[in-house]
Amino acid sequence: MRYFILIFAVLVLIVIGVAGKRGDITRNSPIQIFPDMKRQLKLRPQTPNGFFANGLSSQLPQPGTISQEKPMLVGGKEVYSFEDAPVNTGRVTGATNFIELNALPITEKLLARGHRQFNIYCAPCHGQTGEGTGITKKIGAMAIVANLHDKRIVQLTDGELFNTVSHGKGVMQGYAAQLTVGDRWAVVAYLRALQLSRLGTADDLAPETRAKLK
Numbered sequence: 001m002r003y004f005i006l007i008f009a010v011l012v013l014i015v016i017g018v019a020g021k022r023g024d025i026t027r028n029s030p031i032q033i034f035p036d037m038k039r040q041l042k043l044r045p046q047t048p049n050g051f052f053a054n055g056l057s058s059q060l061p062q063p064g065t066i067s068q069e070k071p072m073l074v075g076g077k078e079v080y081s082f083e084d085a086p087v088n089t090g091r092v093t094g095a096t097n098f099i100e101l102n103a104l105p106i107t108e109k110l111l112a113r114g115h116r117q118f119n120i121y122c123a124p125c126h127g128q129t130g131e132g133t134g135i136t137k138k139i140g141a142m143a144i145v146a147n148l149h150d151k152r153i154v155q156l157t158d159g160e161l162f163n164t165v166s167h168g169k170g171v172m173q174g175y176a177a178q179l180t181v182g183d184r185w186a187v188v189a190y191l192r193a194l195q196l197s198r199l200g201t202a203d204d205l206a207p208e209t210r211a212k213l214k
Contacts, residue, residue, distance in 0.1 A: 072181060074103060081181065088160035088181060090166070098159030102192075104185045114190030117183050121175055122191075130194045142171065148191060149198050163189045 032038070043049055043057035051057050071078035074087045084093055087103040104110060117126060126135040130148035137145045146153060153161075165184045168174035179187065200208055 079096050086159065087185070090162035098163065099161070100157050100158040102158045102185055102189050103162075104182065104189070110182050111190050111193055113183065114186030114188070114193075117179060118187050118190050118194075122187065123179060125172070130191065145180070146172075149195055154195050154199065158188050158192070161191065 045058040047057050048055045049057050070081050079085045081088055081089055086099045091098055123134055125134045125136045126148055127147050132145040132147040136142045162184055165187055166174050166176045
């Protein structure tokens with residue numbers, strides 16, 4: 001028994017001497033008995049390394065392959081969420097400029113969709129009319145909430161509004177995780193309808209609709 005303890009102690013000292021103890025700083029790679037793939041070689045996407053025939057480490061979907069996601073139909077063209085397209089970013093392709101108008105056609109269905117999502121995600125802070133008088137303002141949970149009818153916000157492009165809905169601004173969080181791309185554009189469309197209901201005039205109506213008012 002005495003020899004067993006002695007041998008065990010020597011082995012412990014050897015292991016500590018070679019591997020060190022937890023918290024030690026060293027430039028050497030750690031010794032892992034069971035690494036479980038925590039550390040492994042990897043290739044950064046779209047970098048030249050010669051792995052594929054064109055020299056890149058990863059490839060965009062190839063003709064004949066089936067994407068795991070459902071594309072969005074924009075202007076008769078299928079657009080995937082990873083593409084640098086205005087519908088995904090709110091910006092001109094390959095540029096930092098925001099697009100002026102909504103990337104999706106404005107339809108009654110899109111406005112109804114935007115109305116529903118606005119009331120769920122935006123109204124608690126901005127209020128159902130967009131004046132910044134939602135419940136969070138009333139109970140003092142947020143000191144400052146933007147009035148979406150302010151001239152500064154009205155003059156923003158649709159692309160910049162989409163960017164704000166997606167990524168947030170100031171104390172406002174982004175809603176890209178909660179709202180799909182289509183839902184975010186629907187919210188922008190509905191917000192424009194809210195603003196137009198406040199700032200619009202009879203001259204903005206079609207002649208036949210204006211005639212009914214008279």
